[in-house]
Amino acid sequence: MWSLTNYGSIQPFIKDKFLKAMKNVLGTRRKGNIGEDIACEFLIGKNFHISDRNYLKRWGELDVVAEKDGITHFFEIKSVTNNFGDKLHDTHRAEDNVDGWKMRKLRRIIETYLSEKGNHGLETAFKFHVLCVYMSMSSRTARVKWLKDIII
Numbered sequence: 001m002w003s004l005t006n007y008g009s010i011q012p013f014i015k016d017k018f019l020k021a022m023k024n025v026l027g028t029r030r031k032g033n034i035g036e037d038i039a040c041e042f043l044i045g046k047n048f049h050i051s052d053r054n055y056l057k058r059w060g061e062l063d064v065v066a067e068k069d070g071i072t073h074f075f076e077i078k079s080v081t082n083n084f085g086d087k088l089h090d091t092h093r094a095e096d097n098v099d100g101w102k103m104r105k106l107r108r109i110i111e112t113y114l115s116e117k118g119n120h121g122l123e124t125a126f127k128f129h130v131l132c133v134y135m136s137m138s139s140r141t142a143r144v145k146w147l148k149d150i151i152i
Contacts, residue, residue, distance in 0.1 A: 031079050031081055031135070032077070032079055034079070034135065035077055035078070035079025035133035035135065035142075036053065036054075036063055036064065036077050036079075038079075038133050038135070038142045038144065039063075039064060039075065039077045039131045039133055039144060040053070040064060042131065042144045043064065043066050043075070043131075046068075047068060048066040048067065048068045048073065049066060049067045049068065050064060050065075050066050051065050051066060051067050051072075052064070052065035052113075052117075053065075055109070055113055057109060057112055059105065059108055059109060059112075060105040060106065060108060060109035060112075061109065062074055062076075062106075062109055062110070062113060063075055063076055063077040064077060064131075065113065070125065071125045071126065071127060072114075072118065072124055072125065072126040072127075073126065073127050073128075073129060074106070074110055074113075074126060074127070074128045074129070075128075075129050075130070075131050076098055076102075076106060076128075076129070076130045076131070077130075077131050077133060078095060078097050078098065078130060078131070078132050078133070079132075079133045079134075079135060080132070080133070080134050080135070081135045081136075081137050082134070082135075082136060082137065093132070095130055095132055095145075095147055098130055103152055106128070106152055107152045110126070110128065110152065114126065127148075127149055128149070128150050128151075128152050129146060129147060129148050129149065129150060130146075130147040130150060131144055131145070131146055131147075132144070132145040132146075132147070
């Protein structure tokens with residue numbers, strides 16, 4: 001665990017910046033966890049069986065792995081919050097965070113997952129999707145946008 005005491009005395013303005021940065025990191029992680037929980041409830045409602053969450057290796061992470069009709073489905077979850085009521089503003093689209101670099105990482109971690117846990121190794125039938133979870137902090141509601149069958 002990182003601690004300010006590891007670095008001896010820190011000037012007050014640096015300490016404030018550090019604490020503010022840590023608060024943002026923890027807030028982002030918490031938002032992501034809530035978004036993943038919402039996404040899993042959404043998938044369960046669509047008759048998916050959640051088989052893995054947060055499968056982690058040094059080179060990447062799979063947010064959600066689910067099964068349905070004998071096919072393995074990999075889901076990348078992207079969460080966005082706003083404080084503007086229920087309107088979704090076009091200023092930030094969650095799916096824009098799944099760029100070429102992220103797709104290369106996902107491709108590698110999916111290959112790893114299939115070789116470790118796939119019923120038929122790399123020959124396992126699978127699909128990749130992105131779920132965008134838009135959370136309204138003011139109304140405490142969420143909407144899920146499902147981008148299906150993305151080629152990786």
